Amino acid sequence: MQEPDNSPALHSDRRNNRRQLATLTTSKSISNLALRWVTAFLPTLERAFSTTTGTLTSILGLAELGGLSTTLVGRTLDRGRHRLIFVTSLLLVTASSVIALGGSIATFGIAMVLLLVGVSNLTVAGIAYIGERVSYSSRGRAIGTFETSWALSLLLGAPLLAFLIDRYGWRAAYIALALLNGLAAIAIFRSMPAPQAAGAATKTSLFGGLPRSAWPPLIASAAVAGAGMSIFVVMGAWLSDDYGLSVAGLGAIATGIGAAELASSSAVAVVADRIGIRRSVGIGGLLLGLGLVIIAISNYSVIIALIGLIVLVIGFEYGFVSSLSLMSEAAPQARGTAIAVGNAIATITRASLIVISGQCYERFGILGSATVSAAALCAAAAALISDRRRPVGQ
Template sequence: MNPTRQTSIAAQIVTFSFGRTILNTGFRMVYPFLPSFSRALNVDISVIALTISVRAWLGLASLLLGSLADIRGRKLTMLVGMGIFSSGFAVVALWPTLPGLFIALILSAGSKILVDSAVQAFLGDHVDYSRRGTAIAITELSWSAAYILGIPLVGFFISNWDWRAPFLWLSCMGIIAAILIYQVVPHVSTENYPSSSLKSSLRDLLSHPSALAGVSIGMLLSAGNETVTIVYGAWMEQAFLISVAALGAASTIIGLAELGGEGLVALLADRIGKKSSVGIGLAFNSAACLALPQLGQTLTGALIGLFLFYLSFEFAIVSSIPLMTELVPKARGTTMSALFAGFAAGRGVGALLGPSLFGYGLMANCSLAAAFDITAFLLLLFFMRE
């Protein structure tokens, strides 16, 4: 690889990381500020939780939306995704109502599907498998950056202005990200992609047992995480009576945990193997699930428990992404969109079950999350081939 090419890939990775940090901040901010949004809209938390669940289930459309990267190209798919995101968040700024929030959440889910699948497919095309774990882990830093940088800023905007302010800010940042993507990502003809139709891409995917197992593992892992994530903001408020600004700051701990998980993937996944990394992450995450309620007797213990929970989850889920990029190279965009559909289905299950289980205490949520992890580990052990 010549130096010019290396510089080009580096610039693209930085751009992808920036754009996805904006998307992920918009996607994730509803969790810690769920009580704030419900108070501003004068609705029960369960109403917005149901909206989050609907958003998650929209992810099942990933197979249709994400396959656009195979059919129309990676660059166009990214640009369309960022445009949808900015438009959706502008709706809340202009129409601050529950229907407006619903529209924003749904459009942000669609935009994330488009951009994520296109980015991962692009990296699969241009980065060798032996180094792909590191490249993808770097772009996945955007997930933790959302909590380290984005969520505290959202808390600042809400505390100093009102709940609509972060939506306007993120809408503008999405436009900037789209301009950068247009500048640094080359246009590649769809003739270069072996599977250029949805039908052929799906046929290639469905004929690969390991790919189907990988999608199932992603769904279970995501379901367990969402079962806890959907209630942690309410749990922290109830148990420790912390303010909105403090809750935003506490979310930085989660961001640091995820940053650690992504860093470990960059350091280890290419060395010890992607499948082994997923297994290690699942084992540690199940243990962290069961430890969280015990550690959560104090605020310090709760933060430590959340740190371990998100560190192990992030290590497992980020390791699964480069593993999946090489299973069905002929339909890379569709394969990644199927994985993201699995993630979305898992979030949908967790968003539905989490609030109801929370009525029995946090242990109920954490126990179910651990059971999902153990099931995923067994699928990985017996059905997944690297």
């Protein structure tokens, strides 16, 4: 990781910085897998808990509110205590996998809340950590690398979990996730630097202390996230209901989606800094919208449906990962707080749209969920347009 001259350095050795980024990315991949497999294998969990898509998506939507906990850690991050948040978050993800083994809707709900609290805070801490150590001109590369964790979790983890579920049942997936996240917590504790003495963080109110110019990039990022999740939350159910795909088939498609996401987030790392972060967010949004159109006209053709899904995934990943760099510079003087607030906005957006999308899917099929996604995408476009004159990276 490249360190700007005007930011504090925990390590001057670039090799150590690269190692820290690699450790963060690996740990984030493992925690993401604990979240992502749920929607990819939703039909499996429907059978395990003897429930419906609407019930599970409602639980997922309510559990998303656990992401509001990030508003409590913003000032902790501004004081440089990133390692504390990293380790605590991974331990929460570990605990969630253990609790889910209880096998009831109640234990699943509790597990999902803990999982979302852990994953959300790990994400916020990681982006804040990178934002304080990498100049804006190079931040797309660093955050793009960090966010390959989203793709890697599905690309590498989905086949493993599909094998475990097929061979040993759904509980085997949770046991594996508990072990992996526990090991990740140990690795982070051993490899990341302890907090150093830092100046007092600027004392501001949670929301009122952010400048007005900070809000459009935060809203744009949240809306892009909501647009993607509106489809992802019903993806497994849609492919199973309309095309009769089995667990193995869903695992194969999840792996393909992971490959598309990896290519997309890697593209952010390679080109976003050169063509501009805002432009990258816009390009991602256009591709996401194109994917929605293809899905809407698929008419029960599995080939067209999968093409639309892949285009949507590529657009979402490229646009959303780019938006994180934009969000990290929304309020440089209170970066941890701004990112935490941005995540809270995204949490409310995702939670609302997950529930709405799930209910619309049960009533109208994939067209209902696609309509919800399109509305969120329009909101993202409006926020991005209003942010076009804000100077960044100065």
